[in-house]
Amino acid sequence: MNKFLAKTIGKWKIWTAIAAALIVAGIVIASVFGFNLAPTADSVKTLTVRLESYASSASVEKIESITESKLREKGLEEKYSVDVELSSGKVHEYVYTFKEKIETKVLNEVKENVKTAFDAEKKNAESPLYNAFVYVTVNEEVMVSNLAKGFLWRGILAGAVFAVAAFVYSAIRHKLHGGALTVFGTVVSTALATALVALCRIPVTASVAYAFAFTALLSAALSVLVVTSLKEGEKADENKDKTKEEAALASLPVNLLCLFVCVVAVALALVGAIAVTPVAWLAVAALIGLVATAFTCVILLPAVYLPVKKAVDKKAEARARYDYKKGAKKANKAEKAEKESDQ
Amino acid sequence: MLRKEFRRHSMGKKKSVVLLTLITIVILVFCAISAIPSFPLSVFKKDSVKVWKPATAQYDLDADLSGGQYTHYYPEGVISELEYDAVKEEKQAKVDQAGLTEEQKKEYQDELDEYVSSYTQHKGLYLSTDPELDIVKFDSTTNEYYVTEGFKAAFKDTANAVAKRFEARGYSAYRVSVVDDYSLKAELPASEVNAVTVFSYFAYTGEFTIASDTETLFPSKADGSASGYFKSFKAKVTNDAPYIEIKTTKKGSSKLKELTDSEASVLNFKVGENVVLSPAPAYIAKQSDNVWVIGMNDLEVAKTVCTVLSSALEHGDTGLAFTKVDNSSYGVYDAVYGSNARNLMFIAVGIALLLLIALPIVKYGGFGVAMAYSTLTYFGVTAFCFAFITEKLMEVTAGTAIVFLLGLIVPLLLAARTHAYIKKEFSLGKTVESSVKTGFKKTLMGAIDVCSLLLLGSVALLIGAAGLHTLAIQAIVCVGAAAFCSLLWTRVINYLLLSAAKDKYKYFRFVREDDDDE
Numbered sequence: 001m002n003k004f005l006a007k008t009i010g011k012w013k014i015w016t017a018i019a020a021a022l023i024v025a026g027i028v029i030a031s032v033f034g035f036n037l038a039p040t041a042d043s044v045k046t047l048t049v050r051l052e053s054y055a056s057s058a059s060v061e062k063i064e065s066i067t068e069s070k071l072r073e074k075g076l077e078e079k080y081s082v083d084v085e086l087s088s089g090k091v092h093e094y095v096y097t098f099k100e101k102i103e104t105k106v107l108n109e110v111k112e113n114v115k116t117a118f119d120a121e122k123k124n125a126e127s128p129l130y131n132a133f134v135y136v137t138v139n140e141e142v143m144v145s146n147l148a149k150g151f152l153w154r155g156i157l158a159g160a161v162f163a164v165a166a167f168v169y170s171a172i173r174h175k176l177h178g179g180a181l182t183v184f185g186t187v188v189s190t191a192l193a194t195a196l197v198a199l200c201r202i203p204v205t206a207s208v209a210y211a212f213a214f215t216a217l218l219s220a221a222l223s224v225l226v227v228t229s230l231k232e233g234e235k236a237d238e239n240k241d242k243t244k245e246e247a248a249l250a251s252l253p254v255n256l257l258c259l260f261v262c263v264v265a266v267a268l269a270l271v272g273a274i275a276v277t278p279v280a281w282l283a284v285a286a287l288i289g290l291v292a293t294a295f296t297c298v299i300l301l302p303a304v305y306l307p308v309k310k311a312v313d314k315k316a317e318a319r320a321r322y323d324y325k326k327g328a329k330k331a332n333k334a335e336k337a338e339k340e341s342d343q
Numbered sequence: 344m345l346r347k348e349f350r351r352h353s354m355g356k357k358k359s360v361v362l363l364t365l366i367t368i369v370i371l372v373f374c375a376i377s378a379i380p381s382f383p384l385s386v387f388k389k390d391s392v393k394v395w396k397p398a399t400a401q402y403d404l405d406a407d408l409s410g411g412q413y414t415h416y417y418p419e420g421v422i423s424e425l426e427y428d429a430v431k432e433e434k435q436a437k438v439d440q441a442g443l444t445e446e447q448k449k450e451y452q453d454e455l456d457e458y459v460s461s462y463t464q465h466k467g468l469y470l471s472t473d474p475e476l477d478i479v480k481f482d483s484t485t486n487e488y489y490v491t492e493g494f495k496a497a498f499k500d501t502a503n504a505v506a507k508r509f510e511a512r513g514y515s516a517y518r519v520s521v522v523d524d525y526s527l528k529a530e531l532p533a534s535e536v537n538a539v540t541v542f543s544y545f546a547y548t549g550e551f552t553i554a555s556d557t558e559t560l561f562p563s564k565a566d567g568s569a570s571g572y573f574k575s576f577k578a579k580v581t582n583d584a585p586y587i588e589i590k591t592t593k594k595g596s597s598k599l600k601e602l603t604d605s606e607a608s609v610l611n612f613k614v615g616e617n618v619v620l621s622p623a624p625a626y627i628a629k630q631s632d633n634v635w636v637i638g639m640n641d642l643e644v645a646k647t648v649c650t651v652l653s654s655a656l657e658h659g660d661t662g663l664a665f666t667k668v669d670n671s672s673y674g675v676y677d678a679v680y681g682s683n684a685r686n687l688m689f690i691a692v693g694i695a696l697l698l699l700i701a702l703p704i705v706k707y708g709g710f711g712v713a714m715a716y717s718t719l720t721y722f723g724v725t726a727f728c729f730a731f732i733t734e735k736l737m738e739v740t741a742g743t744a745i746v747f748l749l750g751l752i753v754p755l756l757l758a759a760r761t762h763a764y765i766k767k768e769f770s771l772g773k774t775v776e777s778s779v780k781t782g783f784k785k786t787l788m789g790a791i792d793v794c795s796l797l798l799l800g801s802v803a804l805l806i807g808a809a810g811l812h813t814l815a816i817q818a819i820v821c822v823g824a825a826a827f828c829s830l831l832w833t834r835v836i837n838y839l840l841l842s843a844a845k846d847k848y849k850y851f852r853f854v855r856e857d858d859d860d861e
Contacts, residue, residue, distance in 0.1 A: 043520070050425050104466075133432070137424040139467040141520040141528060145506035148513045148809030155807045158815075162803035166796055173792060182796075206516070209807075210742025210814055214749060217800045217818065221753065221793045225760075228789045253760060260756045263702065267695035267748050271688070282741045 005254060005302070009245050012303040019188055019300055026195020038203035038281065043142040047071075047096040047107055049114065050135045058128035062121065063094060070113045071096070074106055107138045147206055155209055159216060163187060166220050170227065177312045178227045185223030185301045190216045192292035193285070200288065203281050211282055215289030218264075222257065222297040229253055230305050244309070248302055261294045359842035366836070370716065373723030377730075378693070398730035399689060411516075412535065414542040416505065416527040416665045418498060420471035420478045423526070427462060427469040434458055463488040466523035490525070497662040498525055501548055504658040505529070508545045512650050515740060515810030527665075532738065537643045544651045546665040549615020551655035555607035561598060569656060572598055574633075576652040578645035585642035587620070587649055589635040596633045603627050612648075614655040615664065619648050692744055696722060699751060707762055709850030713837040714758045717828040721751055724824040729817070742814045749797075750821030754828040757793060761786045761833075765851065775847040783834055794826035 008015065049067055051059065071077055076098070098107070114136050121129040163183050171179025193215040197208065233239055233251020242250065265287060272283030377398040384391040415423065434455040438448060462469035463479055470478045472488060479488040505527060506519045518530040529545070531538050551569045553561040562569050572595030577588045591599060602610055603624040610627065612620035622637050630636050639645040700718050703711035725747060729739065765782030769775065801822050804815030844850040 048425070052429060133429065135425040135428045137428075137467045139522050140524075141522050143518060143520045144502060145510055145519040146517060147510070148515070148517075149507075149510040151808045151811070155811050158804050158806040158811065161806060162800045165799040165803055169795060169799060170792075173788075206810060207741055209811055210740065210745060213742070213800075213804055213807075213811065213814060213818075214745045217797055218749060220796045220800055224792045224796050225756075225789060228792055232785075253763065256756070256759055256763060259759070260752065263699065263755075264748065264752055266698065267752070268745070270695050270698075271691040271744055271748070273691075282745070286745050 005249055005252070005298070006245070008299050009248060009303050009306065012300075012307055015300045015303050019192060019296070022199070023188075023191045023195045026191075026198045030195075030198040035198055035204040036201040038205045043140070045098045045102060045104065045107060046139045046141060047098070047110060047114075048137050048139065049094040049096075050137075051092040052133035052135070053131075056128060059132060060092070062128050063134065066117045066121070067094065067096065067114055070110050070117065073113065074110050076102065076106070076110065104138065104140065111136050111138050151206065151209075155213075159190070159212075162216060162220070166224075170224055174224075174227050174231055175312075177308050178231065181227050181301060181305060181308060182220065182223045184304065185226070185296050186216055186220040188300065189219030189223075189289070189293045189296040192296065193289035196288045196292060197285050202285055202288070204285075205281070207282050208285050211285035211289050214286050215293060218290070219293040219296060222260075222293060223301060226252065226257075226297050226301050227305070230302065230309075234309075244306055248306060252298075252302055254298060257294070257298055261290060261298075264290055356843050359839045363836075363839050363843060366716070366839075370719050370723055373727065374719055377723055377726035398726050411530050411532050412538040412542075413528060413530040414668050415522065416529065416546050416668065417468075418478075418494075418501075418525060418663050419666055420473060420476040421525055422462070422469050424464070424467045424469060431455070431458065465490065465525065468523045468525055470525065493662075494525075500658065500661040501663045501665075502527055504548070504654055504661055505545055507658075508650050508654045511653070512541070512646065513809045515738060515813055537641075537647065540644060541647050543668045544617075544619060544647050546668045547614040547617040547619065547651055547655070548661055548664050549613075549617075549655065550660045551652060552613045553602060554611045554613055555605075556609060556611070560602055560605065560607065560610070566598070568659070570659075571595070573656055576649040576656075578639070578642060578649045580642055585639045585645045587637045587639055587645050588630070589637070591633045591635065593633060596629075596635070599627065599635055600629070612652060614651055615660070619651055688741075688744060692747065695748060696751070699755060703755060703758070707759070708852040709840055709844055710758070710762050710765075710837060713833055713840050714755055716836040717754050717758065717833040718751060720832055721754060721824050721828050724827070725750065725821055728820045728824070738813065740810060740813065742810065743817050746814060746818045746821050750818075750825040753793065753797065753822075753825045754833060757786065757790045757829045758833050760789065762851075766853070769851070769853050775841075775851065775853065779837070779841065787830075790829050794822065794829060797822040798826065 047067070049063055051063060053059070068077070118129065118134045118136070121127040122132060122134070124130060163186060166186060167179045167183045169179075170182035173179075174182070190212055193212060197204065197211075202208070229251050230248055233247050234244075236247070236251065239247035239250055268283045268287045268290065272280040272287070379395070379397050381394055381396050384393045384395055417423065434451065438451045438455055443451070461472055463472055464470075470488070470490065472479055472481070474480075477491055478494045479490055481487075482489050502519075502521055509517050509519050509529060514531060514535070516532050518528075520528050522528050529542060531541065535541065551573070552559050562572070566572070572592055574590040574592060574595070575588075577590075579586055579588050589599070605624065607624060609621050609623055611618045612622075620637070626637060628636050639648075696718070700715045703714035703718075705711065707714065729743075761782050764785050765778045768778035768781045768785075773781065798819070801815055801818035804811055804818060807815060841847060841850060848854070
């Protein structure tokens with residue numbers, strides 16, 4: 001890993017360009033095609049079968065088998081992504097929800113076929129649907145609202161407030177450039193995660209905001225950890241004889257970060273694999289956020305840190321040259337430290 | 344004091360073991376209360392009808408995990424194809440029944456024909472052809488019915504007003520959709536206990552009025568629009584007592600004063616023809632110049648009432664009424680993969696939890712055991728907080744699982760970093776005690792940085808609306824527990840385990856140099 005990092009650490013332009021290109025591509029795709037809205041957040045067509053009689057397991061099975069066979073006849077067996085059973089007291093409903101664009105005409109043909117099959121069953125004395133009240137309809141649902149008032153702008157405002165707070169805190173702890181780098185890591189990770197969700201066409205619901213919040217929190221924590229480690233690495237005695245790149249490499253807890261990312265990835269994959277479909281897509285979005293965070297914190301941030309630090313040092317040096325008080329203080333400090341080390 | 348004790352290693356092995364045993368028991372009890380699945384208590388006591396429920400079973404779940412509730416809003420004169428077919432089939436059955444006289448058969452046939460001709464199909468809906476309702480008109484050139492522009496516009500305005508009510512109510516998960524152009528479908532999570540009230544109140548359309556039992560008191564023709572008198576309705580709580588705060592204009596305040604001083608026994612706050620609030624005048628109190636309050640029994644109902652009243656104030660009469668929504672006109676649906684959704688989610692998180700307990704023990708030995716204690720403590724604390732402290736504030740969503748994982752893994756990351764520092768110090772030739780002390784000291788500020796940033800982020804998320812706000816509360820609980828585990832608990836457990844350990848080198852899996860020589 002360190003060998004790989006040794007190759008990446010000096011090339012901040014390439015990594016910044018890659019991150020920027022991905023973010024721009026995401027913005028373009030999102031603005032042209034929008035996000036890929038999940039069935040619950042988008043407009044859908046449904047085929048509803050209602051049983052207004054006692055629903056025995058035999059009648060339920062019969063309804064399912066007839067409807068699904070008619071859907072199969074029209075080649076729609078893979079097209080309905082959600083199969084929800086609804087019931088309210090007297091009635092028992094099956095709603096077959098179609099996400100893909102299917103012509104209403106085709107669904108109406110299915111409806112007529114299902115109706116004809118049910119009519120035959122209703123007259124068959126040996127059928128579990130004998131004399132049952134079964135009705136079929138096709139509907140088009142156009143989603144008009146599923147986000148609470150101010151959900152988007154308040155989410156963005158929360159992100160902005162967090163960025164400012166993270167900057168202030170990190171700047172106090174690790175100087176201005178430390179604060180800027182922490183915010184850079186956080187913002188780039190979150191933007192990358194958003195862009196990748198748009199590019200990979202991950203089905204989006206309102207809960208994808210949770211994945212972005214997770215990415216922002218995780219990337220802020222890891223960014224500040226990386227900045228702390230790089231800062232400590234500069235001061236460490238064992239890195240005194242090393243170049244800045246070597247010192248940065250030695251101080252980065254790369255293995256630890258990679259282990260951490262792998263463990264989180266396994267945990268998210270578990271949640272995604274075992275849990276229900278909407279949660280699985282949320283886990284995938286969070287996994288994308290994790291990948292974006294890993295890229296930013298392990299590759300991009302250390303690569304950007306060195307030129308930023310170089311520029312900051314250069315500026316400080318120039319300032320010290322003209323600031324005699326500070327320059328003298330610094331010289332005194334260096335002299336003291338030298339004396340102490342000699343003793 | 345405790346730290347000094349540890350530093351001097353005056354805590355003997357016996358004391359450490361006793362303390363560790365006590366801590367283990369407490370943690371295990373917490374975890375058991377949180378995670379042991381439900382079972383009937385008749386297993387222990389024959390006559391008992393009670394059922395044991397773990398803390399995790401107390402959570403309110405969102406629609407993805409627990410399913411939801413839904414209703415359809417049909418404008419007057421619009422019915423679904425399912426309803427149309429059911430009534431038609433019923434009428435057809437009457438016609439087809441055996442033993443009817445010709446006269447009866449003709450009567451039933453006429454009834455059926457009249458029913459059929461009184462509706463025209465539009466997609467999955469049937470629209471009334473009654474000219475009084477002005478929904479459709481007959482075009483003699485095309486020989487077809489067409490929907491009037493007036494109905495189209497009224498439906499659009501009403502759908503917009505209803506959707507805004509759900510938006511304003513701030514649900515973390517809900518969905519309002521237009522079905523077949525002229526009906527609405529609204530969905531809420533199963534955890535919403537007042538769903539029937541919400542569904543029926545949100546169907547009310549019309550002007551906001553105040554009336555006594557016999558007549559409309561406000562607004563009269565001279566008063567003009569109600570929006571000139573009332574500014575807002577908000578649900579609030581003081582000392583656990585929910586109430587509705589009404590902000591009025593100056594003339595609104597004097598109008599309300601006039602109404603409360605009137606002889607009416609009750610003041611009905613109405614939306615269209617529907618009463619949403621009916622306090623006696625004595626229960627409407629003036630709080631300040633232009634602020635009035637009405638006490639309520641339930642905050643959630645108060646919020647629903649306020650949303651409907653504010654909406655009626657903003658949108659006025661949209662010119663369309665929905666058929667009544669009551670207990671019989673709403674349905675429930677299971678979570679996408681049935682009632683197992685919650686269990687599947689818990690199983691997934693449980694496996695992740697076990698993995699994160701086992702992995703550090705395998706990798707770090709004795710120090711990994713300290714990390715496992717920390718993980719179990721984190722689980723117990725968050726499970727309890729979610730179930731009992733923040734119970735009424737939030738519902739568990741898929742985001743909760745992710746935030747829980749974040750809080751779970753952060754202490755492990757920070758502990759692993761500490762272990763790396765301890766190892767580094769040890770490799771410089773220091774004793775185990777000194778290495779531990781220096782390792783923890785050197786990583787303290789980094790751990791504080793991480794926890795502080797996570798806490799800042801969680802607090803900033805409180806600005807978010809609905810689900811994000813809920814997630815923020817959960818994140819604060821998780822990050823708080825994670826910070827406690829990282830900054831304090833892992834250290835305490837490590838000192839106890841280290842004090843109790845026979846071989847401190849083995850505890851950290853360190854190898855002594857003299858061992859190497861051998």
